[in-house]
Amino acid sequence: MKPNILMITVDQMRFDCLSLMGHPVVxxxxxxxxxxxxxxxxxxxxATPTCVPARAAIMTGMSQRSHGRVGYQDKVPWNYESTIAGELSKAGYHTQCVGKMHVFPARNLCGFHxxxxxxxxLHHNRNKSANTADSHFDQVDDYLTWLRSIGGADLDLTDxxxxxxxxxxxxxxxxxxxxHPTNWAVTQSIDFLRRRDPQKPFFLWTSFVRPHSPLDPPPVYFDMYKDIPLQDPPVGDWVEELMAAANAELEGYNPTTVFGKVPKRRLDRARAGYYALITHLDDQIGRLINSLQEYGVHRDTVILxxxxxGELLGDHHxxxxxLPYEGSAKVPFILFDGTGRLGLREGSKVSEVIELRDIMPTLLDVAGAKAPSSMDGQSVIPLGAGREVEWRTYIHGEHAYGELSHHYGTDGQDxxxxxxxxxxxxxxxxRNDSCELNNLVNEPAWQDRLYAWRARMIKELEGREEGYVDSDRLVAGRKPQTCLSHIL
Structure with a gap:
């Protein structure tokens, strides 16, 4: 039988928050x-580091230019012809998602059984005054319904x-x-292992909301971190300190403020809460893996x-x-093969730059399923196996974000x-400044690289409907879009 597939995703976890990566605390x-x-x-x-466009890349294997979500916008229907769950279902898999999908409408199966x-x-699902079907949050949140059935009808996510x-x-x-929602996601995933069709391989997507806020770790985990002295977050020489100081008052009253100095005591408690949520997740992921062993499928399962x-967590205020900085755009990525069939080099590290669009082609590769032509990503299995493969030299990312709307390119080195x-x-x-402390745009020794990267960006944006390129030059001030017209 084909390998089982367990995809585990967390929401808003920084790439460096693994003790294996040398994190001093986590x-x-x-x-x-x-x-x-x-x-x-x-x-x-x-490439487009917020929930909706990132999940479009995961589910379709497309770049943001292809799936059309180049910023954050809720309530745009998901009508993709090929999805990871749909293709695996066609390939004979029993498919299940537990937790966060963040699609529209919320109960769109997107190919899952x-x-x-x-x-x-989600704010639009909680709008009780709106006379629209998608505003009935009690119909689109199975966790909240379960919580109230167990703990009382008056319980809510905002308590x-x-x-x-x-x-x-x-x-x-x-x-x-x-x-806790983290425990619930694992409990529901284990229940799927119990009731899955034993005659089919399974594709289970366990999709956690944490460590995305609210920062609400169980007390035992918060106690692990709350008294540990923490180094201050990195702040680059390019940061506008006066603007950050001016925004400090706003941050005190408006938790959604993206930029500003925060009192160290409050920030350190928040960072402790964030790290605590990650360790809580790690324990629950361990619980899920133990259940694979108990059900006798651990050696038949590939885990991604x-x-x-990520989460900037105070980096550069x-x-x-x-935003395109490492804390926001870079993510952890692990592939484990319990079957031994993929030829992965156990304990190895891969330095090539990969993106979330590579998940769908990777898992279809695991399943031996036909890859739809709509995919822009590539299977990362050959990289993990140490095989020669033609790979991209860089990725292009972007996000519509008001005055901070941006496009970025990286090869993992620049x-x-x-x-x-x-x-x-x-x-x-x-390579030498992983915290992005020093902006080298005006450094004479870096001008050739600057011109090369600018030329790459012009190539990436040529023909875009926003009009970012004119006469082979980048044009600033064009109105950014959260979604390209072909999906609206």
Whole structure:
């Protein structure tokens, strides 16, 4: 029989928050072991680093130019002809998603045989005053319905008073740990292992909402980190400190503010809460892997672990995601082969730059399924096996984000950023400056590389409907779009 496939995604986890990566604080023993027995892809990126476009890349294998989501916009229908679950279903797999999908409409199966949903707090689903079908949040959140059936009809996602997008405020979980959304996702995934069709291979996508805010770790995990002294986040020489200071007051009242100085005590508590959520996730992922062993399918299963995007967590006084800096755009990526059939080099690391669009072709490769022509990604299995393969030299990423709308390119060694509204450019040497502290745009020794990256960006944006390129030059000030016209 074909290998089973378990895809585990977390939401908003930084690439460097693995103890295996040398993080000075975070403990992730189960993910570390998964990487030591599998392959760690060190330069994995989310080209459009927010939830909706990142998931479009995961589910379709397309670049953002192809799937059309070049910024964050809810309530745009998902009508893709080929999806990862749909293709695996055609290939004979029993398919199930547990947790976050973040598609529209919310109960769109996207090719799965069944979905058990918890997308977290989505504002448009919670709009009780809107007379639209998608506003009935109690119909699109299976976790909340379950929680109320177990703990009481008055329980809600907002009981802790934490904002769903705040990266600066934390408070420990107030109910039994078994009621936490992270535990629930694993409980539901284990239940699928119990009731799956034993005559078919399975594709299970366990999709966690955490460590995305609210930062609500169970108390035992928060206690692990709350008193540990933390180094200050990196702040580049290009950061506008006066603007960050001016925004500090805003951050105190508006948790969604993306830029500003935050009091160190509050920021350190938030970082402790974020790290605690990751260790909690790691333990629950360990619980899920143990269940694979108990059901006798561990040696028949390929596991892929990644995140949809990162979290800036105070880097350069920025928070959340969307921006092109490493904390936001770079993600952890691990591939483990319990079957031994893929020829992966156990414990190896891959330096080639990969992207979320590579997930669908990778898993179709695992299944021996036919790849649809719509995919832009490539299977990462040959890289993990050490085979010779023609691979991309860089990726192009972007995000519509108001004045901070941008396009970026990276090969894992350099990073070039062009801010489409202002025309500002940044260039970083990631080999020697992984924290992106020094902008090299004006350095004489880097001018050739700057011109080369600019030429690449012109090539990537040529013909785009926004009009970013004219007469072989980048044109600033064109209105950015969150979605390209072909999907609207």
């Amino acid at each position: 403990e992730t023993p189960n993910l570390d072991q998964l990487a030591q027995m599998g392959v760690l892809y060190e330069n994995a990126y989310s 069944n979905i058990v949903l918890h997308d977290g707090y 802790l008073g934490l904002d769903c997008n705040s990266s600066t405020v934390t408070r420990p979980w107030h109910l039994d740990e078994k009621l 672990f990644t995140s949809d995007h 920025f928070f959340r995601k969307s 990073k070039y950023i062009w801010f489409s509204q202002t025309g500002k450019e940044q260039l970083f040497d990631l």
